[in-house]
Amino acid sequence: MTKEEKIAAGIVLSEIKHNGHRRAFFHDYSRPGLYMVTMVVAGRQRLFGRIVGHSRGKRGTADFPHLEYSRLGSQIIYEELSKISQFYPMVEVCRVALMPDHVHLLLAVREQLPQGKHLGSIVRGFKTGCTRAWWKLQDEAVMADGVSAMTVAEASPSGKRPVLFEDGYHDRILMGDGMLGNICRYMDENPFRARLREEHPNLMQRCxxxxxxxxxxxxxxxxxxxxxxxxxxxxxxxxxxxxRLTHLTPEYAEAKAQLLQRAEEGAVLVTPGISKGEQGVVDAALDDRLLILLQKEQITDYWKPSKERFYACATGKLLILSPKLMPGDSDYERFHSLNDLAHDICIATDTRLLRIG
Incomplete structure (x- = not known):
């Protein structure tokens, strides 16, 4: 059913929106907790350094992808980070992942923060310190060379000096050891994934x-x-x-084997992977077969797939799609709507790519 037909049938279409700066409104950010915080450089300027090494390099060696710090990057790592615990002794910086144009911090708030303070206060202070360090390095370059030796952002409309980071930040509340382990691995492998994207741009396109x-x-x-x-x-x-539960039946086992065999011969499997039967095929196909996955979660400028799906994309075996409009909000409607779209994709002959983003 087309969008127009669904509208004519009275089905409400709601646009899926994603807020790039998440806040858990149910959570008290002044209380103890474990958070991953992400801050992005204004204009995505690559001011903190450059990634060196290659994806085939051996882990733990200089050939494995890692960030080679700029002067600003070094100052953030060796000076600005320590100031967080100086101002807030109850806060521990557990991990940092500095990238050319953004930074991830894993912060543990061990005790209640002072009255009137919260996670945003910590982030604001850190961003201010980094911005001032940037200004100082710019001034030193001007004094030494007569011209700025660094990429300088355009002046703000108010005429004040430009800030280093974009407004706001993204936070994620960590709960459970499993989530902590996943986040630590994600942070540690940031340079590797970035290098992999650079080496295989056609296989990891974002449209x-x-x-x-x-x-x-x-x-x-x-x-x-x-x-x-x-x-x-x-x-x-x-x-x-x-x-009967479909995924436990012999008929399902036979159908699954047939699908995987067709995929091994070169066919592309298309599914949202919602039911256990669909998930079973996705899990079996993800490593070495071609797959198109549909998902409700929106793909935005900064969205990233899970580790397993990222590597499947890197080898050219996976495409992830998120529709801009989804009819209804219930799981039942979502299941059928995404499967209807999977059917449309299987028979599609017209695909248009707009290079807007």
Whole structure:
């Protein structure tokens, strides 16, 4: 059913929105907690250094991708970070991942923060200190050379000196050891993933405006999978017509084996992977078969897939799509809507890529 047909049928279409600066409004950010905080340089200027090494380098050696700090990057690592605990003794900087144009901090708030202070106060102070360090380095360059030796952001409309970071920040509340381990690995592997994207740009394209039939999507991964002549939908209900759990039936096992065999021969599997039956096929196919995944979560400028899906994209085996509009909000509606879209993608002959973002 097209968007126009759904509107005519009275189905409410709600646009999926993503807030790039998440706040958990239910959470008291002045209380003890563990957070990953991300701050982005204004204009995505690569001021903190450059990534060196290559993706084939051995882990733990100089050949493995890592950030070579600029003067500003070094000052942030060796001077500005320590000031957080100086001003807030109850806060520990557990981990840092500095990248050319952004920084991730893993912060542990061990005790209640002083009255009137919260996580945002800590971040604001850190950003201010880094900005002042940047200004100082600019001034030194001007005095030494007569011209700035650094990339300088445009002056703000107020005429004041430019700030180093974009407004706001992104925070993530960590709960449980499993989540902590995943976040630590994510932070540690940041340079490796960035280098992998640089080495394989065609396999990890980010497109925010992709039209298939009359529907708009955002995409991440190997867009060439949409041109594969054989695209097969993976669609399983939770229960079969006899009321049995589909993924536990012998019929499902046979259908799954047939799909995987077709995929091994070069077909692309297309699915949202919602039901356990669909998830079973996705899990089996992700490592070494071609796959197009649909998801409700929006793909934005800064969105990233999970580690396993990222590596599948890096090898050209995965494309992730998120539709711009989704009808209804219930799990039942989402299941059927995404599977309808998977069917449309399997039979699509017209795909338009708009290079807007």
């Amino acid at each position: 925010l405006h992709l039209w298939i039939h009359d529907r708009e999507y955002a995409a991440f991964g190997n867009l060439f999978l949409l041109k594969n002549p054989e695209r097969l939908q993976v669609f399983f209900h939770r229960k079969d017509k006899k009321g």
